[in-house]
Amino acid sequence: MNATSDTYELVVGLEVHMQLLTHSKAYCADPNQYGELPNTLVSPVSLGHPGTLPMLNRQSVKFAVMLGHACHMEVHKYTHFARKNYFYADLPKGYQITQDKTPICTGGYLMIRDEKGEEKRIGLTRAHLEEDAGKSLHDQDPFDTLVDLNRAGVPLIELVSEPDIRTPKEAYNYLTEVRKLVRYLGICDGNMEEGSLRCDANVSVRRRGETRLNTRCEIKNMNSIRNVQRAIEFEFQRQVECMEKGEAIVQETRGFDAPSGTTFPMRTKELAHDYRYFPEPDLQPVRLSDADIAEARALMPALPSALYARYVNALGLSAYDATMLTNEKETARWYEQLIRHTDNYKAACNWLIGPVKAWLNENAVELDAFSATPEQVAGIIALVDAGKVSASTAAEKILPVLASGDGTTAEAVAAALNLVQDADTDEIVQAAREVIAAWPDKAEAYRNGNKGLLGLFMGEFMKKTRGKANPKTASKIIQDILDKP
């Protein structure tokens, strides 16, 4: 699309809806869970029974404050909720409780990588809290649409970006960054296939050099980050073709058809709803104190951008290494544990993203279920650094034992498998000779058949070496010397 890219510029803003990982729903105590039998997580409040009232989930507010801080947004101390009115079968109350004029967070930005890998700042418009609707199931019954209200009332946060995204790849990178961030924060699991993270793209096109925004289309139904990129790629071409033919772009909502990679019209603006927003009278406005905000901030873990900067600047890792370590929260968490037990930051990184990840992939194990501890892996690094075991031997022989949960320390495994290199054995031989030389009469008695005296030599040997040598190896060496005077 280079030829068209020279003439036309793509302008994209993304709206990301994220289901929050709260225990209960946004406005009642029903469990917030995915994958349960339809209509089992519903109380009269979720069902919108007349006479029921919403009660605000305070945890959802804390999560919104955390996201706001992570994205450099202004967190507002006073916000209220609003009703968005529309009729639909999966909306029991006939309105959605959301925020309209007073979103909890405004402004801010997110840093992403552009096409060239350079840092780029994407402005944020707002983030607001709202509730999810139920799910209409159109394919479960040949005649009727069925409705599952387990999702009704699940808390959502909607994060709206400025139209700062200029290429489909940037949209991909932005979403990857958002997903990484919310996973770090532990506020959303970011699973697009299950719909816990959903994205709508507002796409328009203009001639390069123009500054005004042209008529946009809103694209929905993209169930992966890759599909968001594909939908925007298609939409760019489509709108450019319209402009080339001199046709007007119609403001409309378009769906994405993944198999064909195309978008299609869903509804035009003339049919757009008038949502008749007004302040929700059933909920008191939210007033946050400085203490509330501080409490939410205290719950925030180190963020990937901060970790990345520290790994590059303070630990001297490469940009590649720092990226690999911070892409997933669990990897960074593990690395943080690991460098508590070793000062060799580079080796720690290499071991984690190299042999450890390789073992996990081969054995289909997730890092959080890995049996070897960071302390044990630090032990491997110490062994290698001391020249006692080669790195490849350690990876091939020692790591699998620790990973299967069988070993105690890397050193013990190395000794048990007799992997410790010669330098070490020489010391044991030397110590053994000295012990035997100190007891010439007992050595004589041993050679004459009193094999029980081996215990005496072992005891003396262990005293002398303060137990540092592997007993099995030592016992074998002592026997060898006694047998061959």
Place this chain on the structure above:
Amino acid sequence: MAFASSFDQIGTFTHNVSDAAILLEVISGPDEFDGTASDRPVPPYSQKVPVEGPLTIGYVKQCLESQGLSEEIRTRVREVLAQLTACGHTVREVELPLLDYLVPTYYVLTTAEASSNLARYDGIHFGYRASGVAGIDATYTRSRTEGFGSEVKRRIMLGTFVLSAGYYDAYYVRAQRVRRLIAEETRNMLRTCNFILTPTTTGTAFKLGAKSNDPIAMYLEDIFTVQAPLAGIPGISLPLGRTAAGMPFGVQLMSDLFSEHALLSFSDWMMEHCAPATH
């Protein structure tokens, strides 16, 4: 079920003030299924506090002089004010310049909220469902057209209109602002007096359906009773009058936020000391 959430309040009908106090004591206080309930400790409303005078009772001159007020009610309210003075209390005139805006403000805001609260009666989730209709939109339209009565439909239409794009600022937002002003004016009145006294209604009960063809006249019947919910303050209607024809009517008392205890105690005192003279 909710009509207008920001106005709705449990209104109890009781045989005497003591019963109203007992009921209020039971139903007040925090509620884990209602985030709008105050979490303040509930005073022992059922235990009367002594009425230690002299208290100041305010009345709005425009209310008493309004054209629509029945003569019998006007006379009786003036008599009650005289009875209060005779008992040593102070009666004073207070201003309510926004009186004419009470009913319009009330109806714009309550119908807006009602139109949304009644949305769940869509024939699919709740309420009457029209039969023999295909398709979701037709089911909504037919069910709601056939199921709601004309007064309910009038209010849903009015409420939907005032919230619609293009009209929202002119009606709903403006009414919200006027509501705030009414609340401020009311609170100011209560800075200079303990209670505000008005007739409860402009006339006695009219026959069922008598004013259905003139909804504005019907809505204006509410002029004295909408001030308390607009301002968010407590009010009580005391059966202190009866017309020559034997029709009962009330005298209304209002007081400041969270002053229900004093309001109930004074109401009890008034029932004893301001009874109509027996002829």
